[in-house]
Amino acid sequence: MREILHVERLCAGYGQAMVLHDIGFSLGEGRSLALLGRNGVGKTTLVNSLIGVTRRTAGTIRLGGVDITGFGPEKRARAGIGWVPQERNIFRSLTVLENLTAVARPGPWTPARVFTMFPRLGERRGNMGDQLSGGEQQMLAIGRALVLNPKLLLLDEPTEGLAPIIVEELLKALRDIFRAEGLAAIIVEQHARKILKITDDALILERGRVVHKAASAALIEDADTLQGFLGVARAAA
Amino acid sequence: MNMASPTTPLPAAPVAGTAANAATIVNAPGTASPARALLRRRRAWKPAEFLFWGAALLAPLALPRSMLLMNEIAILGLFALSLDLILGYAGIVSLGHAAFLGVGAYAAGLFALNVSADPLAGLVVAMLAASVLGFLSSFLVLRGTDLTRLMVTLGVALLMFEAANSWRSLTGGADGLQGITIDPVLGLFDFDLKGRTAYLYSLAVLFVLFLAARRMMGSPFGLSLRALRDNRLRASASGVGVNGRLVLVYTLAAAYAGAAGGLLAQTTQFVSLDVLEFHRSADLMLVLIIGGTGWLYGGLIGAVLFELFQDVVSAATPQYWQFWVGLLLVVFVSGGREAVHKTGAALRQRVAALFGGRRA
Numbered sequence: 001m002r003e004i005l006h007v008e009r010l011c012a013g014y015g016q017a018m019v020l021h022d023i024g025f026s027l028g029e030g031r032s033l034a035l036l037g038r039n040g041v042g043k044t045t046l047v048n049s050l051i052g053v054t055r056r057t058a059g060t061i062r063l064g065g066v067d068i069t070g071f072g073p074e075k076r077a078r079a080g081i082g083w084v085p086q087e088r089n090i091f092r093s094l095t096v097l098e099n100l101t102a103v104a105r106p107g108p109w110t111p112a113r114v115f116t117m118f119p120r121l122g123e124r125r126g127n128m129g130d131q132l133s134g135g136e137q138q139m140l141a142i143g144r145a146l147v148l149n150p151k152l153l154l155l156d157e158p159t160e161g162l163a164p165i166i167v168e169e170l171l172k173a174l175r176d177i178f179r180a181e182g183l184a185a186i187i188v189e190q191h192a193r194k195i196l197k198i199t200d201d202a203l204i205l206e207r208g209r210v211v212h213k214a215a216s217a218a219l220i221e222d223a224d225t226l227q228g229f230l231g232v233a234r235a236a237a
Numbered sequence: 238m239n240m241a242s243p244t245t246p247l248p249a250a251p252v253a254g255t256a257a258n259a260a261t262i263v264n265a266p267g268t269a270s271p272a273r274a275l276l277r278r279r280r281a282w283k284p285a286e287f288l289f290w291g292a293a294l295l296a297p298l299a300l301p302r303s304m305l306l307m308n309e310i311a312i313l314g315l316f317a318l319s320l321d322l323i324l325g326y327a328g329i330v331s332l333g334h335a336a337f338l339g340v341g342a343y344a345a346g347l348f349a350l351n352v353s354a355d356p357l358a359g360l361v362v363a364m365l366a367a368s369v370l371g372f373l374s375s376f377l378v379l380r381g382t383d384l385t386r387l388m389v390t391l392g393v394a395l396l397m398f399e400a401a402n403s404w405r406s407l408t409g410g411a412d413g414l415q416g417i418t419i420d421p422v423l424g425l426f427d428f429d430l431k432g433r434t435a436y437l438y439s440l441a442v443l444f445v446l447f448l449a450a451r452r453m454m455g456s457p458f459g460l461s462l463r464a465l466r467d468n469r470l471r472a473s474a475s476g477v478g479v480n481g482r483l484v485l486v487y488t489l490a491a492a493y494a495g496a497a498g499g500l501l502a503q504t505t506q507f508v509s510l511d512v513l514e515f516h517r518s519a520d521l522m523l524v525l526i527i528g529g530t531g532w533l534y535g536g537l538i539g540a541v542l543f544e545l546f547q548d549v550v551s552a553a554t555p556q557y558w559q560f561w562v563g564l565l566l567v568v569f570v571s572g573g574r575e576a577v578h579k580t581g582a583a584l585r586q587r588v589a590a591l592f593g594g595r596r597a
Contacts, residue, residue, distance in 0.1 A: 051474050077476035089471040091464045093531070102460035103475035148476055 001028040003065070004151050004184040005050075010059030012049040018057065019045040020208045027152070027201075032178040032185040034195045034216055036230055037205035043188045044086060046205065047154050050186070051083045052076045064151050078105075082150030086157050086188075088141040090129035097125040099140055100147050107149025108181060114143035117173055135166035139173075146177065153177070153185040159194065171198055192230050196220040204229045280455055289534065293440055297433055304432035310544045311439035312500050316517075317524040317536030318443075318450060319493030325530030326454055327486045328466035330383045332518050333394030336374075337367040337491040339513035340397065341498025346414040346508040347407070354420040356503050360442065363499025364492040370397075371491020375484040391515075398513040413509030417502065428504065435504035442500060443537075446493055450533055453489075462486055463531070523566055 005027040013019040019042045027033055035043050048054045050061065052073045060069045068079050077083070091099050100111040115122030118139040124132065132140060138158055145153055158174070159167045175198040178185050189195040196202060196216040204212040204225075212225060219225060296307055316338055323329040344366035345359040353359070370393075377389045401408045409415065421427045426434045453459055462482060464472040473479050502508045511517075520543070528539025546565060551558035 053470065053474075073470065073474040074476060074478060077474050081474075083474050085471065085474075089468050091467040091471070093463050093467055094460060098460050099464075101457055102464045103472070103477060104457070105476060144475065 004029050006062040008060045012054040012056040027184045030182040032199040034199040034202040035188045036192050041205045042208040047156050080151035082145030082148045082153045084141045084145045084155040088137045090137050092130040104147040109146040109149050135162050155187040304436045308432050308436040308439050311443050312497050314537040314540035315443045316497035317540050319490045320521050321536045322490040326462045330386050331390040332387045333390030335517035336394040336397040337494035338498040340370050341367040341495030342502040342508045342512040345499035345502040346417050349417050356419050360499045364495045367495020368488050368492035371488040375487035417506040419503045439500045
């Protein structure tokens, strides 16, 4: 299995505040990783560090064997990182199709394929970005990351604020995406059980450090760990 | 606690059903077609556009005595189009766009005086000179806030004004460049006193440059500029080259403004410090406020309305016409603009419906 992402002893934060300490993990081709933890433990900061918008004080990040530690966001995106931000950040003055076309890069993921994956988006291809519902905006944000044809897809709380029925639809689509063409993915999520069902591996953060790594299938059965680090009640299982 | 070493690969898991799942989203033939269809639709001419350019072309027949005014409108329209490229599409505010107009005007004037009186060659020289200044000053507007950009662009224009004022041996200082003569366009059409050739020449240049801008702004390059304007970080993290695009569009806009300056110099056969004055940049903002930003016709329609308003008001009250222009600005910015735009949008939709278009 080819290694896509390799993070080694990464320390990063914002300004003078260090949020991440000695983070290290790797992710292989076609693998999906659930990044779990309570509020404020550094999950989004880790994603932001991978896209290159935090201040790094130590450590290295390699993508597909290339050291991207010194790259800015633009160069990292070109190197193969697709990012779905927590706030979605749809380009409001562009239509759905234009949102995809503006950033599309050559590869198997095209706007048409995104519309196959999310038919609702295809129906609304002529609508402006700010005319979409929350679920549609999230689909568009994911589609926009996919048409970059990335090696690594980063999703920051993709189900936040969405209705349960939309969440189910989205998770099903994400499972299909994760299993297509060797794309590696990291998904940040507070609702552990939802996401462990569709990912291969899991990593738990606490106070900016990695405190647990496991296969998702194993972790979902490990009620003590889920309760201890994430406060997931047994009853919720 | 199960703590693996920091760089231990995560455990593998079976990837059952990979092929089946991949098959459900397999790439269909012709997958790029929506993007191509989008670009084709954007490039397709709408009926209202034919009307607009048809009216502009036939205007000399209807208004033979207003050729000079229409020439001014065409030049101001090109100048406004140039500012819209950076303001409306890339979100770069500028209070110093007159710098490029002035450099273009002086370059065309000096070229005609010292090298060749061929208008097309002079126009190319004007565009090149302005684009060089645009390229060099573009690096000053890459960073900072809107306020920083306003000050930087204003500063560049002031520098150019003082340079032109001081370098009398080259620019003629306050007296300007005099004695400019321009050869017939394509060796066939002499510049006449009524301004007929001047207008048609300016209109032709405006049309060609408009076509190029229309093509560019409807392409993925134009879309990515608008993405940048909406959210620079998001666009950057999507692999859109921020600095490269901003430098390119700023240089391009400078070349367009230089062409407007070149036309002004050639059709009036005179260049003075007035082309670098602050009011040129300020008027331009007003034109775009009237016509709207982010659509290429905004500058053109704004130029028509602004020049007509100025012409009517200055004829009615020669001493106080600037008062009425100021009042127009205040009324427009204070809320009238939305009402005017809504009315305009409704009118455009009606016109488009008449000609079977989706929208004007």
